[in-house]
Amino acid sequence: MRRMMPKTARATRKKGQPRRRVRPLWRQPSLVSIAILAAAATSGGGSWWLWQTGWVQKLAYTTKESLVVKTAQAGFSVSEIFVEGRIETEKAALLASLQLDRGAPILSFDLKQARARVISLPWVRTAVIERQLPNVIHLKLEERRPLALWQNKGRFSLIDTRGNLIPLSDISRFNNLVVVVGRDAPRNTAALLDTLAVAPELARKVKAAVWVGERRWDVQLENRIDVKLPEANAIAAWVQLAEMQDRHQLLDTEISVIDLRLPDRIIVRQAPGGEARSYRGGAKASIPSVKPGSQLNRRGIERNT
Structure with missing residues (x-):
């Protein structure tokens, strides 16, 4: 099925103006990268060279970061942090250990590293940190008595x-x-x-x-x-x-x-x-x-x- 252009959009293009050229799929950057990887995979030496130079890792990191930014723009960003069980632990110290700002991409928040920092606080015996998509981090503390x-x-x-x-x-x-x-x-x-x-x-x-x-x-x-x-x-x-x-x-x-x-x-x-x-x-x-x-x-x- 062919996509129909809305009438308002069709009326804005005057006769005689050149039609906007659409970039072919095979020229999209992401597909170019995939094609290079596929070609490298067919030759053992090429794939080894790409890995050793860090090109593969850099591409994966760049792709991941781009995806995280897009998810944050789509609403998957931190707007609330709910804390349960805090009695003696100071609020400022707890927030500093989380290393999390409002508006940060929630999918890029490393739960494991954050938990390690939280349980190093003097009053914290153990902690559970969870994402509650799309925008909430839930932190449950068990403090020492x-x-x-x-x-x-x-x-x-x-x-x-x-x-x-x-x-x-x-x-x-x-x-x-x-x-x-x-x-x-x-x-x-x-x-x-x-x-x-x-x-x-x-x-x-x-x-x-x-x-x-x-x-x-x-x-x-x-x-x-x-x-x-x-x-x-x-x-x-x-x-x-x-x-x-x-x-x-x-x-x-x-x-x-x-x-x-x-x-x-x-x-x-x-x-x-x-x-x-x-x-x-x-x-x-x-x-x-x-x-x-x-x-x-x-x-x-x-x-x-």
């Missing part, structure tokens, strides 16, 4: 729920978190806080914890009392201490150490000059001539073995 402060060799670092460091230069706004000490303390902190959470009122008094002997915790309360948790059945021991606090207001007295390592009793050691007491169930009995336990006489946290 701050859990505690790790004191190591005199320096403090913020750790997340998996025990990994969150590389921040300023952690001053997280001073309310529990401080943990010990080489492998970070990877055991989540389990400790789960244990403490079974007695919420008591857990709120915890200021720091030391990972002792790679097997158990010493917990320091806000009134400078050290609580020695056992290696096994730490939850039961912690609940027992909470019950003793309810019955005897144990933490309101002048004591320095509460030892929960024995399964059938709680041993309490008072400050120097005081006496130690042993609590069995609901009864309590004084134990004379027991030396006071260890105490913290200087700032910081000391390891009790």
Whole structure:
């Protein structure tokens, strides 16, 4: 079927004017390139030469760029970026990591490289980046959750729920978190806080914890009392201490150490000059001539073995 020219267009051409010449298909640049490639393919040496000189790669790149520009002109360009899950990550830092401007061709946006840049941000644990054609980039973040402060060799670092460091230069706004000490303390902190959470009122008094002997915790309360948790059945021991606090207001007295390592009793050691007491169930009995336990006489946290 022959294409009919609209009447308005036919009327504009006057008689006697030369007809516009149409370039033959075989003279189109793209077809010329294809013909050259086909000819080269028939001779092994020619194709090798084209590849080695980079002519093939350059042609492919030019063709791709031309196609991308045409798709952008057709409406396939970035007009919106939707972000889901952003809490701590700064907006400016996130946009800078995407390296994406409004109006950029959406098909030329490298999702893999963009994701690598995004997950390198301090707060980002993982990210999913998707194109939603014709003009939307959707970014879903999973951020790290701050859990505690790790004191190591005199320096403090913020750790997340998996025990990994969150590389921040300023952690001053997280001073309310529990401080943990010990080489492998970070990877055991989540389990400790789960244990403490079974007695919420008591857990709120915890200021720091030391990972002792790679097997158990010493917990320091806000009134400078050290609580020695056992290696096994730490939850039961912690609940027992909470019950003793309810019955005897144990933490309101002048004591320095509460030892929960024995399964059938709680041993309490008072400050120097005081006496130690042993609590069995609901009864309590004084134990004379027991030396006071260890105490913290200087700032910081000391390891009790």
